[in-house]
Amino acid sequence: MSRIGKKPIKLADKVTLTVSPSNEVTVKGPKGELKQAVDRDIKVEVKDGEVVISRPTDQIRHRALHGLYRALINNMIIGVNEGFTLNLELVGVGYRAAVTGQQLDMALGFSHNIIMELPPEVKATAEMVKGQPPKISLHSTDKQLVGQVAAKIRSLRKPEPYKGKGVRFSGEVVRRKAGKTAGK
Numbered sequence: 125m126s127r128i129g130k131k132p133i134k135l136a137d138k139v140t141l142t143v144s145p146s147n148e149v150t151v152k153g154p155k156g157e158l159k160q161a162v163d164r165d166i167k168v169e170v171k172d173g174e175v176v177i178s179r180p181t182d183q184i185r186h187r188a189l190h191g192l193y194r195a196l197i198n199n200m201i202i203g204v205n206e207g208f209t210l211n212l213e214l215v216g217v218g219y220r221a222a223v224t225g226q227q228l229d230m231a232l233g234f235s236h237n238i239i240m241e242l243p244p245e246v247k248a249t250a251e252m253v254k255g256q257p258p259k260i261s262l263h264s265t266d267k268q269l270v271g272q273v274a275a276k277i278r279s280l281r282k283p284e285p286y287k288g289k290g291v292r293f294s295g296e297v298v299r300r301k302a303g304k305t306a307g308k
Contacts, residue, residue, distance in 0.1 A: 129190035132174040133198050136205045141175055141197075143168050149197055153204025156245075156265045160196055163189050168197070175201075203265035210274040212260040216281075216289035221250040221258045228260070232281040232291065240280075246273050259294070 135141060139153040147162045162168055166189050167178045177194045179186040202208070214221055220231040228240045228248055242248055247263045260277065264270040274293070283290035283298040292298060 127191075129177055129179070129187075129194045131194065132171075132176050133194070133201060135170070135173050135175060135201065139201055139205050141170055141201070143170075149200070151197070151200040151204050153201070153265075155204050155207050158200045158204055158265060160193075160200060162193050166190065166193050168193070199267045203267055207263055207265050208267045208270050210262045210270050211294035212262070212274060212277060213292055213294055214258045214260070215283065215292060216257075219258060219289075220252065221260050223248045223250045223260075228277070230277075230280070233289070238280055240277065242273065243269060245269055 136153070139151060142150050142152075143162075144150070147164050147166075147168070149160045149162055149168055151158050151160075165180055165186060167180075169176050169178070175197060177190060177197065179190040214230070214232065216233055218231060218233065222229045226242045226244065228242055228250070230238045230240070232238060245264050245266055246269060249261045249263075251259045251261070253259075262270050262274055264273075278291045278293065281290045283292045283296070285299060285301040286303055288298045288300060290298075
């Protein structure tokens with residue numbers, strides 16, 4: 125039995141979970157509503173304020189899906205109750221970020237600013253404090269979506285190993301390399 129899949133998920137006080145006949149799980153909470161289609165073989169039940177996920181057989185495919193859907197439903201419950209936040213830092217001279225509505229405007233050392241349209245489910249804030257690198261905070265109820273948006277922003281200018289300049293996650297350690305040494 126999957127160690128993750130067999131753990132029941134506790135529902136928070138203000139969170140409701142419903143399973144449709146077509147095996148679509150809908151989770152509603154104070155921060156919003158999320159939906160996830162579940163494979164028809166995997167069974168999702170709500171018992172005594174806990175969500176229990178079960179599989180029909182011990183086939184490799186069923187074992188894989190068992191843990192996967194348990195993790196996805198758990199992330200949905202956490203998302204609608206608390207939400208997810210990812211923080212990014214822009215390390216480099218002249219790097220800036222500004223948010224206007226759902227547009228993120230970044231100066232990342234190119235000849236032009238990069239303007240990125242954010243999905244409506246993701247809220248962003250940019251903070252610029254003197255003496256520290258600019259910071260971007262992304263907030264959403266959907267863990268998968270906020271991670272995907274953060275990865276897209278990071279891919280615009282990945283941290284380089286010589287000076288460490290680029291867009292990085294807060295707390296990310298960039299492996300540094302020594303530069304060229306003086307010849308002869």
